[in-house]
Amino acid sequence: MLLEKITSSEDVKKLSHEELQTLADEARKALLEKTSHHGGHNGPNFGVVELTIALHYVFNSPKDKIIFDVSHQSYVHKMLTGRAQAFLDLAHYDDVSGYTNPHESEHDLFSIGHTSTSLALASGVAKARDLKAENSNIIAVIGDGSMSGGLAYEGLNQIATEGTNTIVILNDNEQSIATNPTGGLYTALRKLRESKGSANDNLFRALGFDYHYLEDGNDLESLIKLLEEVKDADHPVFLHLHTQKGHGVPFMEQNREAFHAGGPYNPETGAYLTGSQVGETYDSITTDLVLDKIAKDPTVVVVNAGTPMFIFNQEQRKQAGKQFVDVGIAEEEAATMTAGLAKNGAKPIWVVASTFMQRAYDQLSHDIALNNQASTILVYMASTNAMNDESHLGFFDIPFLSHIPNMVYLAPTNKEEHQAMLDWAINQNQHPVAIRVPVGPLVETGVKDTTDYSQLNKNKVIQKGSKVALFGLGNFFHLAEQVAKVLKAEHNITATVVNPRFITGLDTKLLDSLTTDHKVLVTLEDGILEGGYGQTIASYLGNSDLKVKNYGIDKAFHDRYDATELLAANGITVENIVAQILNDLK
């Protein structure tokens, strides 16, 4: 097997063109073997097998710098740079991350997981090269889905302004995570593809690039020829490659959205091995409620940036029709458009994952919150129990979102509460309201929640006790309940148990009342400790005699962690919390 002997660009260069094709076959076989067992980003990697081999054949990594946008398509790059075992040997599958990772290899420049950054990174890497008066090729590989992000455009502008060697490779497989939007950039790309690169009004030439088009972006020979042509160019180059997502695997070629990422799957049929969720989940009840609102009110509109699957499958998107907007991977547009929609009388619901919401901080603050536009923001995967790659963490949203003035951030703890909050958020016209969609098993009370959420910052006291007060926020409310149970059962302490519901403000009346007959107040939140909810309580009670102990995750980019272990390492176990309370009561 050739693949096992390759450790870098140097080794790839020694192969004949025939052997390179064999290498491509081996790589594709390894991809199918690993992703069908292990899951991962499927289509994106199958689509760039030939491109990646051509890149390492023509260029000299790490002297030449290859930057992969999002870097979810870097599996073959990893195979060719000393990490083939991680794709050939089941026991080593987890040796590598799903993204480029500088801790793994000098051939990986950055830890990347968010889109549209590669061109801006390349502009900096190239400028540093120029300042040092060195020679090397700087190559950025970016998909058509990522090109919708404003930072990609900013990067193109800067590369063009620098005017020196940077090779931008657009891997145009006509597909984002889901379907691309139809207009703007995507009309321009379609026209270029249809004309084999010769259409008038070439966007990339307009911006100053030496533009080249390649129709068969999965043809190794053509790729090598093209890359050799532009290697060592003294100016910015733009290569528009027409590739096929999932190339070489029929069921991936045919079902590009389903095979963007996922698995394990049957490598022959493409049937996913994990069945679809049975019964209600927090996600499904959210979808149901939103679809119901859409059916009843033509001004309710769901906005999202390239990740519709958080709320709607393809059929549900059709059902929502014009009341569903996918702006492409462009979170800033989604947020600011939400402000515009609200201003002109629509009822926008912005659907976003915690990790991607941070891409629109200024739009949340300057456009939505400063203008106090009534809108709903559904925050998905905001938990230590969500995506666990260091680039996709969902536990920073409380610090960055909840200190923005005017914003109302809600943390539901059960089905009925979530439904009531969502219903209120959509119907009201006073505030931007974000809801942290619960992560974990659905909890039902069976009793409709009739709370008036327009009375902001009113916490719900579930159980009135003394000495100890437990504030369990959102996903961690049930942990507070467990602590209360143990305190009662094992130590005969009836704790006050509070469901704060509001992250963005304190129930000062309740807190003041607790200072009279409580000694210890514990806060539990599913996010980092610093800058979080609990610290606002610690501050408020700072000069009272009520002791406050805040629990949350330490401030770090944890990578591929085990959630239970991470929580335990931060003292977040029932056992430890109880022990600490008993100690503080002494």
Place this chain on the structure above:
Amino acid sequence: MLLEKITSSEDVKKLSHEELQTLADEARKALLEKTSHHGGHNGPNFGVVELTIALHYVFNSPKDKIIFDVSHQSYVHKMLTGRAQAFLDLAHYDDVSGYTNPHESEHDLFSIGHTSTSLALASGVAKARDLKAENSNIIAVIGDGSMSGGLAYEGLNQIATEGTNTIVILNDNEQSIATNPTGGLYTALRKLRESKGSANDNLFRALGFDYHYLEDGNDLESLIKLLEEVKDADHPVFLHLHTQKGHGVPFMEQNREAFHAGGPYNPETGAYLTGSQVGETYDSITTDLVLDKIAKDPTVVVVNAGTPMFIFNQEQRKQAGKQFVDVGIAEEEAATMTAGLAKNGAKPIWVVASTFMQRAYDQLSHDIALNNQASTILVYMASTNAMNDESHLGFFDIPFLSHIPNMVYLAPTNKEEHQAMLDWAINQNQHPVAIRVPVGPLVETGVKDTTDYSQLNKNKVIQKGSKVALFGLGNFFHLAEQVAKVLKAEHNITATVVNPRFITGLDTKLLDSLTTDHKVLVTLEDGILEGGYGQTIASYLGNSDLKVKNYGIDKAFHDRYDATELLAANGITVENIVAQILNDLK
């Protein structure tokens, strides 16, 4: 005077074309009178007098919606929509803000102060119109300087995807706040201007717009004709107007950067009435040190996004040469480029104002901090004593920046400390280091600071006392000193006075030691209380017997406030702090 009689589009429409020209002359006279007395955004407003009159002549605001990007060019719009007195009568100059403001008028849709948002807002406003099946023109007016922001590109794409009526007006005066970058978009715009709109590779046609060019964008007749032509279009329209910044005022036309904003000035000569700063300031010592580094090391490079004047005047930019980069108004590019520069061995210094830094939250987190790229970030105007428009507040940076892992955020309190921190930040290769450039009069100790800042989170105890500990962060350190003085002089209490220096981490050893012989710990920070520095201390000490009182600003978008009053309203006066301490000591 015609101007006094105009209250809306309706009144403008009644005027003859000759009267419209008179109106333009009156408006320009009023602008000169007010801005020369009062200061403001000069050039941008003089450049759009005719455009604004034409807009209100042709369209029907507020049914038709006009959205001004940044909205610093909305003075004439305000004159024509019932607010002329604020430009004609000195006593009413402060009746209006310097930006569009929905609290002033239904003709102002949004409170806006950051760039590049208008197209995304328009896309939402237009989509709401379409959902409601209404008819109206949605018009966005955006300058060439703002077009460099990625959100503008995202907005263009969404408008094109919607495919319905939105009229984008590019007010191309060939100038941003400072000079535009030379490449990318700006090459494209230059080619379009030089060819009177007929150049090949038309960027805006490529994105799907019905493109029109107008060479004399300050000619009222041509503007009216063009706007009438596109009014009620059923598709996205792009009007490229070639205008002149500062039109009609020779010294503004000639010195476009100096007359972007400022004043008061002599309306005849253009001489600014406030002399240039004499002697050293925190800004000047920053500039001196950075220029010295640049001269000594070719890899030191200053990056900024369209606001070079924070650190360099035009001459200093020339001096820095290739070691100075202005990416245009594109903060995300500046941040991510900084990560790229650092990765490839350069020593980047990103210069940014607090309010604009929030436009790159994800780039700070995902590109700089996750990748732990050694770089320096100079944070300007981070204070309650900086810009006081609600859209430009400089007191949210501690909550949004300091809870990002790996980030080191420093708060210097005097000249020597600032210099030592800056010197260390540039030379080290371990951390991304942000420095909150002090705001206020320069304080000198006269003693070189030899602290080793690589020992993170070590606070400096300035005075060791007992009972009371005062933590004065950055700009508020001197307030802590004043409180200490009063405690000593009037109450014979020797307080411990601490200069934390590090915002991003606690000196737990020091804090632990204080619990033994102190009763009250006070934190003072020049920023909002919630999510700030003090709350991390309150949390750390939450279950100790040491009482903690945090001082900071309440969470709100304060607008055009008086800083002293705002601080007093938040209890931040020496008198109140002392009284509270005495109370807590009881």
